[in-house]
Amino acid sequence: MSDSVSVRVNGKLVTVRAGSTVAVAVVASGATCRASVTGQPRSPLCGMGTCFECRVAIDGEPQRRSCQVLCQANMEIEANG
Amino acid sequence: MDSVKHLRFDVAVVGAGPAGIAAALAAADSGRTVGLIDDNPAAGGQIWRTAYNSARPSASSIWFNRLNKSAVQIVRGARVFHAATGELAAESDESGIQIGYGKLILATGARELFLPFPGWTLPNVMGAGGLQAFVKSGLDISGKRILIAGTGPLLLAVGAYARKCGAKVIGICEQTTRSRMARFALKMMLIPGKAAEAARLAFELRGIPYWIDCWPVAAFGNRRVETVRISRRGQTSEIECDYLACGFHLIPNSELPRMCGCRLRQNFVQVDDYQQTSVSGIFCAGEPTGIGGLELALVEGEIAGYAATNWEDRAKHLFAKRDHYQKVVRILLDAFPLRPELKTLARPDTLVCRCEDVSHERLCEHASWRAAKLHARCGMGPCQGRVCAPATEFLFGWQIDSIRPPLFPVRCSSLAVNPSHSAPRN
Numbered sequence: 097m098s099d100s101v102s103v104r105v106n107g108k109l110v111t112v113r114a115g116s117t118v119a120v121a122v123v124a125s126g127a128t129c130r131a132s133v134t135g136q137p138r139s140p141l142c143g144m145g146t147c148f149e150c151r152v153a154i155d156g157e158p159q160r161r162s163c164q165v166l167c168q169a170n171m172e173i174e175a176n177g
Numbered sequence: 178m179d180s181v182k183h184l185r186f187d188v189a190v191v192g193a194g195p196a197g198i199a200a201a202l203a204a205a206d207s208g209r210t211v212g213l214i215d216d217n218p219a220a221g222g223q224i225w226r227t228a229y230n231s232a233r234p235s236a237s238s239i240w241f242n243r244l245n246k247s248a249v250q251i252v253r254g255a256r257v258f259h260a261a262t263g264e265l266a267a268e269s270d271e272s273g274i275q276i277g278y279g280k281l282i283l284a285t286g287a288r289e290l291f292l293p294f295p296g297w298t299l300p301n302v303m304g305a306g307g308l309q310a311f312v313k314s315g316l317d318i319s320g321k322r323i324l325i326a327g328t329g330p331l332l333l334a335v336g337a338y339a340r341k342c343g344a345k346v347i348g349i350c351e352q353t354t355r356s357r358m359a360r361f362a363l364k365m366m367l368i369p370g371k372a373a374e375a376a377r378l379a380f381e382l383r384g385i386p387y388w389i390d391c392w393p394v395a396a397f398g399n400r401r402v403e404t405v406r407i408s409r410r411g412q413t414s415e416i417e418c419d420y421l422a423c424g425f426h427l428i429p430n431s432e433l434p435r436m437c438g439c440r441l442r443q444n445f446v447q448v449d450d451y452q453q454t455s456v457s458g459i460f461c462a463g464e465p466t467g468i469g470g471l472e473l474a475l476v477e478g479e480i481a482g483y484a485a486t487n488w489e490d491r492a493k494h495l496f497a498k499r500d501h502y503q504k505v506v507r508i509l510l511d512a513f514p515l516r517p518e519l520k521t522l523a524r525p526d527t528l529v530c531r532c533e534d535v536s537h538e539r540l541c542e543h544a545s546w547r548a549a550k551l552h553a554r555c556g557m558g559p560c561q562g563r564v565c566a567p568a569t570e571f572l573f574g575w576q577i578d579s580i581r582p583p584l585f586p587v588r589c590s591s592l593a594v595n596p597s598h599s600a601p602r603n
Contacts, residue, residue, distance in 0.1 A: 142291075
């Protein structure tokens, strides 16, 4: 098993350690996860699936909690923060 | 995708942290079928969350070995969103899951209490446990400047962990008073094992300032936190950092127990000596019954597992051990009450509900949680008030008056997993 995994965050290639969550890839890319209802940038708060601040679109599916999903090779992540 | 999977267990355990693992193993001793259901990608809960860069902590390996050898069926990545008599409805990434059970053990753990202050919504302002979980999930913090704030011993554990991961921990701000801290330290020293634990932690944290009577007042930054203003013994100062890790103690995840009709007492799930809740056949163990940490969670889990499989004798043998750890909990609760100054941090325009961006001043127009929810949409977003409701309880004394399904936002197709009976209500 490779010890790193590459995904795309807003089109940008990001390589993180294997086993990292999607939230980690988003932060590593320099992006923030989502824009709040009044347009503020947000990123993870609780780190454990409770706060929903880490929502992103993964492979076209919106509103996924990125801290609960592990990175898979070639995932396309859209973070609108 | 989107089919419905059906599972049935003699004993269903919700939550695969230490309490849930201990409960599942104890229940499996009887030979009954046991399902261990958790919403995370892997078992372990928060404290035993597997770190990407290291083996599991040694204390946990004995439990994981037992779990791997046991007949317990682990259902990972399943979020329970509805409960009825004898039945749970859950959702995974692939499908809805209907879970029938004979006995139910709730080990849903705890989350952090977050309190609003100006700038707390900025990216890189995280929970203290939140940052730790994020690092264990792969976040690289080597060389990053981290300020830790809030209350309780968790801050110290997070500080030690962050340093071990290569971060520069600038300081730890503890809101409690000097006199409470001194009394706490003295009492802990009298408990076997705690003195050694404290000494080890002190060694790991050597050189990192630990400020008592200190709390964050505001965070500033352009798109992420850059500076934090802290209050320390009546003086304010500003500290530059890359992350602010800030948690004000733990609060129980009591949504599912409440949906099951379990009675609460002062926010915690009320249980009898055998960890049985007010609902016959439903047990609860670990943090939802009272914040008590790892050892208490394990022993409560074992008691619940044995009691749920009619092995009262075995459960009884563990009562003395549980009493011991409960004593530690009482010392903790005495030491870290939240100071009233923390209620005054939010400014009129500070957001309290982060999902719907509801400001403090909009909440001030209302007299109750329900009114704020109906008129200002506070708590109406995806987190369902998990962050803002405990904050408004602290700020305004509000109480959530009802818990309704689904407990989490779910796919429409998962609503087809509809428990056939309505939950018992008190």
